[in-house]
Amino acid sequence: MSSSIYENLGAQSAQFIRAEHRMLIGGRWVEAFSGKTFDVFDPGTGEVVACVPEGEAADIDLAVQAARRAFEAGDWARMKPADRTRLLLRLADLIERHGDELAEIEAVDNGKPLAVARRGIAGTAEMVRYMAGWATKLNGESVNLSVPGEWHAYTTREAVGVVGQIIPWNFPLSMAIWKIAPALTVGCTVVLKPAEQTPLNALRLGQIIQEAGFPDGVVNIVTGFGATAGAALAAHPDVDKVAFTGSTETGKRVIQAALGNLKKVSLELGGKSPVFVFPDANLELATPGAANAIFFNSGQVCSAGSRLFVHKTVFDRVIEGVIEHGNKLKVGHGLDPASQVGPLISRQQKQRVDGYIRQGEEEGARRFGEQRAFDAGGYFVAPTVFVDTTPDMSIYREEIFGPVVCAMPFDDDDLDRIAAEANRTEFGLFAGIWTQKLGLAHKLARRIKAGSVSVNAHMVNEPALPFGGYKQSGWGRERGREVFDLYTSVKSIAINLD
Known part of the structure; x- marks a missing residue:
């Protein structure tokens, strides 16, 4: 980072950007399996400002395995909804505490003005808090049956499982939280693939998630390109649901990749509003x-x-x-x-x-x-x-x-x-x-x-307003109560009391 503009960076954000970056898999910070890396550019100068691992299919597979272990066993699998709420609220507080640093990283990584990035940090923390409040409030309901006999019937909502999340470059931190927060609220585990143009704040967020105390493997972050890491995540047979935000053209490819195991898919795509x-x-x-x-x-x-x-x-x-x-x-x-x-x-x-x-x-x-x-x-x-x-x-x-x-x-x-x-x-x-x-x-x-x-x-x-599109603008709704339909499955249970 040679330009004089970087003199405006705070010490913590400058240190992070210049650091040797790794991916987060199973609670460990690791290089790509292949050893490959790629450059990250500041769009305001065209300069290379960092280098991150180039994750591919092998890295995605390791991350999915880690997410599966965390979902099915260990502290996360046994955690009560109120405890998930407490972890998420701690995460929101830490995002605010590191707000200046996160905003500066986004100003370099994405290019948005610092004042805009700072406003986005406040909104990101509030999104986490909104989602956290739902962890103890997502219930099923009792159902009155009309079949002969006497029955007790009810529904439950269960976490869908391991979720692959692919996010865009225009709002790197906000889009990560839009995806991660509701998934964690209901008890899913996550493999996040940030946009190759803007991987830095996702990696910093991974550090903050660890600081908040989330168990290993609950959130995994693999940096890489869409055609390799993103495609492998969308197609992985042990991913239960994929959430994608990006172009309509790429969204259609995500759908095709997801057909192998008919995983749930949500898409937030383009617009011409x-x-x-x-x-x-x-x-x-x-x-x-x-x-x-x-x-x-x-x-x-x-x-x-x-x-x-x-x-x-x-x-x-x-x-x-x-x-x-x-x-x-x-x-x-x-x-x-x-x-x-x-x-x-x-x-x-x-x-x-x-x-x-x-x-x-x-x-x-x-x-x-x-x-x-x-x-x-x-x-x-x-x-x-x-x-x-x-x-x-x-x-x-x-x-x-x-x-x-x-x-x-x-x-x-x-x-x-x-x-x-x-x-x-x-x-x-x-x-x-x-x-x-x-x-x-x-x-x-x-x-x-x-x-x-x-x-x-x-x-x-x-945060309380659902967001999503009609037609080729996508499938499903993010934000609001409706987002939990993306990350849960409804189970009906009927008990014959006779």
């Missing part, structure tokens, strides 16, 4: 809200508001405001205290987003947004707004995963037609509505095919 601004909306809130919906985290958000529909009577005012908002955002390295928008995750992602921008201009859309010169070493793209877009354009149809929004005016008062435009996509993850008319908001929300809809806000990050 619509945001509607109606003429009665409070534009002082709606305009920056629509801008943040796409520029937050450099647009690398599955629920990003990448299709912006604005009523023609306020279109010019709103779009000018969104462009102005984007132009004022300070784009820079995550450790720069002034940064509001960080880099894209990799050179490949920058090339992909730049390609969409060029294609949008070639297809006839008009581009707005301040053109800026950035450090050639970082993977930066300035906030970009397209107008004069049409449904046949690639920038309108496809998930770009960058700070690029397509803006379209509408003048229709027919909510069925408005909803049809929102639903004109293979995705169905999120939608935003800005209006002060309560009836309009309720009616349109009912018509939109999406797993989440926010009114006069964008994507409420609340």
Whole structure:
């Protein structure tokens, strides 16, 4: 780490990043079975900042064996729900205690601005606490039977078993906790495969999990590539359930890999989310809200508001405001205290987003947004707004995963037609509505095919609210009470009392 920007790092985070990294398997920190490693890059500079083991199928197999032993025998298998709650609450406290360090690691590993990363740490700890509270409250129910005779019948919820979890690079720590916390709440054991672009905070989290006192083998962390380690985890015959967050294309491959033993699968995939601004909306809130919906985290958000529909009577005012908002955002390295928008995750992602921008201009859309010169070493793209877009354009149809929004005016008062435009996509993850008319908001929300809809806000990050998609945005729901359906199996028991 040669750049002067790293002088802003705290001593603990700098020491961790520079350390010799190992994977966590069965409570031990180990090298890859093959001895191979791969480099980790800071997307804000393009520099190599760390080196981690390149786990493959052999390492996944060892991790699954460790998770199986922990699930079926030992302290974890015998642990009472209240004791799991106490461990999880201790984990939440430790995440907060190490919050500055975790935020700095994420600013280097992922590139997000430090202020954004710090807010994410607080949300991550609260997610753990929310899940911890459920450990003592997940019960079955008694069932009244109609068959002849006298019966006592009831259901129970049981942990599904060993869970393989594959997480993305856009919110490395948050996504790890979204997966790990509910699985541990119900008594599952975990093999986590972090994204190869952002493995560092997952490894630091593994150390904190050990510090919290979780038994060996309950959480195992294997770093490696999706095509090798991820594929081996999804296909492993002794994994009972796989949870994946990432692209729709990769999600389909996870499904195919999971067919061998018909393991349970949950998927949180892509989006092309619509945001509607109606003429009665409070534009002082709606305009920056629509801008943040796409520029937050450099647009690398599955629920990003990448299709912006604005009523023609306020279109010019709103779009000018969104462009102005984007132009004022300070784009820079995550450790720069002034940064509001960080880099894209990799050179490949920058090339992909730049390609969409060029294609949008070639297809006839008009581009707005301040053109800026950035450090050639970082993977930066300035906030970009397209107008004069049409449904046949690639920038309108496809998930770009960058700070690029397509803006379209509408003048229709027919909510069925408005909803049809929102639903004109293979995705169905999120939608935003800005209006002060309560009836309009309720009616349109009912018509939109999406797993989440926010009114006069964008994507409420609340642990109690289920999150997931319709159509090709995925299977199942994370967060909320509903997440436990992913990690438990229901057993029915009927006892003949005659």
